[in-house]
Amino acid sequence: MSDDEDMPQLPADTIAFLQEFYALQKEKEELLLKLENGERCENEISFDEDWQLSQFWYDDPTIENIVKVVTECIPPNGSVCLISSPTLYSPLKKALGYKNCTVKLFEYDKRFKAYGDDFIYYDFNDAQNISEELHKHFDIVIADPPFLSEECLTKTSASIKILAKDKIILCTGTIMCQLACELLGLKMNKFKPKHKNNLANEFSSYSNFDFDNVLDKV
Structure with missing residues (x-):
């Protein structure tokens, strides 16, 4: 043999x-x-969650509902800033193309450098290190701080204040409600973000505008 x-x-x-x-x-x-290399790709690229970076991707209905609200609210030629919310990048980029809007991703995970100039390296521990040309630049800022801690939310909120010129959407744990309202003047929405992999912590969304009313109308 x-x-x-x-x-x-x-x-x-x-x-x-x-x-x-x-x-x-x-x-x-x-x-x-x-x-x-800056080439166009017809196929959609997907990234796996990195749990060591506390990454948990939204489920499809959550993505669809946030995209609907943003599309309804943003003006033509507007701009969206995503802070630690990479799963929203591609759907928003597609949905807002007809309005000629820009979408920038502020993200710690350098895999997303694949998005070229739309990727901006971001570390919440250095929350105020943001190019001056981007101060008060974005019509809508959407943030999902990676950790459910007072420190992380406080530092991320400092970045949000620098970047936002109008609307803010925050997705984080329900236990962070009081702090989110105090730091950014937000209100909790009825809309609850969900994740592909169910998490033990209950999540909520917060905004400085009537998110639920917009969602009900679209």
Whole structure:
């Protein structure tokens, strides 16, 4: 018997799964390289959650509802700032294209450099290190601080105040309600953000405008 015959053989379905997995990984790497080189990509690129960075992606209904409200509220040629909310970037970019709006992602995770000039490296520990040309620049700022802590929300709120010239949407834990209202003058909405992977902590959304009323009308 040859050495090859002595080696354990994987089931055919396992081999097929592995081949598909490696093919998807290769495709993702190629897409990232194209984006980094400024090339257009017809295929949508997806990023996996990095739990070490406290990343938890929204579910599809949450994304759809936030996009509806932003699309309804933003003026033509307007601008959106996303702070630690990377799952909203691609859907908003697509939805707001006809209004010629810009979408900037402020994010710690450098994988999102793939979004080119729309990516701005952001660390809430250095919350006020923001280019002066972006002060009071954005019609809508949407933030989802990565950690449910007073320190994180306080520092992220400092960035929001610098960047926002009008509307603010904050998504964070319900336990942060009082602090969110005190720091930014927001009110809790009926709308509850949900995540693809259910979290133990209850989440809420907050805004400085009538988010629920806008959502009910669209």
